[in-house]
Amino acid sequence: MSQQTVVWKHEYWQLMLVPVLAVLAYLTFRDGLQHMATSWNADEYSHGFMLPFVALFLVWQRAATLRQMPFTGSWWGVALAAFGLFAFLAGELGTIYTVVQYGFLVTLGGLLLAFLGWRAFTVILPAYLLLFFMVPLPDFLYHNLSAQLQLISSELGVWLIRLFGISVFLEGNVIDLGNYQLQVVDACSGLRYLFPLTALGFIAAVIFKGALWKKVVLFLSTIPITILMNSFRIGVIGVLVEYWGIEMAEGFLHDFEGWIIFMACGALLVLEMWGLSRVGKDRRSLMDAFSLEGPGPLPAGAERRYRNIPRSFVAASLLLCSGAVVASVLPSRAEVIPDRRDFLFFPTEVGGWTGTKTHMGQKYLDALKLDDYLLADFRDPLAGSVNLYVAYYATQRKGASVHSPKTCLPGGGWRLQEFSQRRLEGVSIAGQPLRVNRALIQLGEERQLVYYWFQQRGRLMTNEYAVKWFLFWDALLKNRTDGALVRLTTSVGIGEDAVAADAVLELFARSTAGSLEPYIPR
Numbered sequence: 001m002s003q004q005t006v007v008w009k010h011e012y013w014q015l016m017l018v019p020v021l022a023v024l025a026y027l028t029f030r031d032g033l034q035h036m037a038t039s040w041n042a043d044e045y046s047h048g049f050m051l052p053f054v055a056l057f058l059v060w061q062r063a064a065t066l067r068q069m070p071f072t073g074s075w076w077g078v079a080l081a082a083f084g085l086f087a088f089l090a091g092e093l094g095t096i097y098t099v100v101q102y103g104f105l106v107t108l109g110g111l112l113l114a115f116l117g118w119r120a121f122t123v124i125l126p127a128y129l130l131l132f133f134m135v136p137l138p139d140f141l142y143h144n145l146s147a148q149l150q151l152i153s154s155e156l157g158v159w160l161i162r163l164f165g166i167s168v169f170l171e172g173n174v175i176d177l178g179n180y181q182l183q184v185v186d187a188c189s190g191l192r193y194l195f196p197l198t199a200l201g202f203i204a205a206v207i208f209k210g211a212l213w214k215k216v217v218l219f220l221s222t223i224p225i226t227i228l229m230n231s232f233r234i235g236v237i238g239v240l241v242e243y244w245g246i247e248m249a250e251g252f253l254h255d256f257e258g259w260i261i262f263m264a265c266g267a268l269l270v271l272e273m274w275g276l277s278r279v280g281k282d283r284r285s286l287m288d289a290f291s292l293e294g295p296g297p298l299p300a301g302a303e304r305r306y307r308n309i310p311r312s313f314v315a316a317s318l319l320l321c322s323g324a325v326v327a328s329v330l331p332s333r334a335e336v337i338p339d340r341r342d343f344l345f346f347p348t349e350v351g352g353w354t355g356t357k358t359h360m361g362q363k364y365l366d367a368l369k370l371d372d373y374l375l376a377d378f379r380d381p382l383a384g385s386v387n388l389y390v391a392y393y394a395t396q397r398k399g400a401s402v403h404s405p406k407t408c409l410p411g412g413g414w415r416l417q418e419f420s421q422r423r424l425e426g427v428s429i430a431g432q433p434l435r436v437n438r439a440l441i442q443l444g445e446e447r448q449l450v451y452y453w454f455q456q457r458g459r460l461m462t463n464e465y466a467v468k469w470f471l472f473w474d475a476l477l478k479n480r481t482d483g484a485l486v487r488l489t490t491s492v493g494i495g496e497d498a499v500a501a502d503a504v505l506e507l508f509a510r511s512t513a514g515s516l517e518p519y520i521p522r
Helices: 017-039 043-049 051-061 063-067 075-094 097-116 118-134 139-163 191-207 212-220 222-244 251-277 311-329 362-368 405-412 464-477 499-519
Strands: 006-009 169-171 174-176 181-183 303-306 353-357 372-380 384-393 415-429 432-443 446-456 459-461 483-492
Touching: 006 063, 017 043, 017 075, 017 097, 017 311, 043 051, 043 118, 043 191, 051 063, 051 118, 051 191, 063 118, 075 097, 075 311, 075 464, 097 118, 097 311, 118 191, 139 169, 139 174, 139 191, 139 222, 139 405, 181 222, 191 212, 191 222, 191 251, 212 222, 212 251, 222 251, 353 499, 372 499, 384 499, 405 432, 415 446, 415 499, 432 459, 432 499, 446 464, 446 499, 459 464, 483 499
Parallel strands: 006 303
Antiparallel strands: 169 174, 174 181, 353 372, 372 384, 384 483, 415 432, 432 446, 446 459, 446 483
16 A cells, blocks of 8 residues: 655744744844845855845745655754854954855754755755855955966967957066057956856756756856856957057946856857757757746645654754854954054165165055055165065955965066075074075066065964964954065076075065064064
């Protein structure tokens, strides 16, 4: 005798738990959620507004399946919710919004798992994973990715321009057409295509009916599509500027070209779905492979039963209540900004070296978002000349942070010939031996030797990822995120050995390292 099908439903009081828990979640993660919603106003993340609604649609599509499944709950969901709330606390104390935002999503996943159980949770897993596309990338990852995409897009764009017989020269991300120079800046890196297109590709892969490998290919293909189409856009702009002037790269036309390219990216995605639907054993038409169907019908004559609330879900909900209470009583932490001397007062006579201070252009200041800086050329008649650059940040919590020269230098056209770490014998700062990143770079016939290090809250570091870790750690324990980048540069003649340049920079570091301490707090 066959077992009768059961269809499950909720009592009305159980449904009222949804808005109650939503309010508790908002009260707990409010600062992080507000910051995330604000970031959606930027072109790169504007798709964030629609993703919660798309996720709800994907769940609705599976409503019939879910109604026929018992919700057993899982205590692993309680553990996941606890971890998410711990991330919230760490992010809130450190005022690191990204940590708070991921903490919210992890807590949400914990609540869902604690209520549904593993089997039902896997049914809505694609909709849940889609929500992670709402969270903006951490600032340092964003800038590193942007810098790499600028270089790739510039090189491919110049290749296209040369196909039209146009003479063009490329230095980093600066395209020199002779009469005009085009700079591939952050806004032209392709990230404003990449982030929404990857989210769109994920949605398409979820809805697409086909083998798993087809879904993976569909999603991953959004990356090369973005890079190629953005490079095509840069190349087309270069050709238009060559024949019709710089106006082709400015104003409405520039923005309209960007919109057209994104529409073309979407069209390529549809074309790819058509191709994938035509290959393999599971061939079907595009309409069959990609149809926006609603939930299927429930079986006739099924037994109706009311669901019980799993104990694991009660425990996870109580954890969220505790998080809301902690968030309400958690004191607002004003970041500690240590006293220091402004670089305006940095001496121009240091250990026998005589310096001349210079200023950066406004566009560089707007990009770097630093709070104070020193840019000066120092010279010793016997030793040589050194350029000293120090970028100081009073806070690095809200998107403004130290830019690593290893990321920025290629954008100016410099080629990295050598890169290593070097300990400077006999040179120390605040009692710590000085270890630096050593980079030998070249642009055309010009060569330079660069030393740089990160001097932050009493630490001397060379690894930019260690800088980010201690930034979070000190924000949490010391309530400080101030710090600086120190860079020394000297010229190296073509064909000359860099040993002499190493001696110059080491001598300058020995003469000036101690002088920096009043300007970069421990």
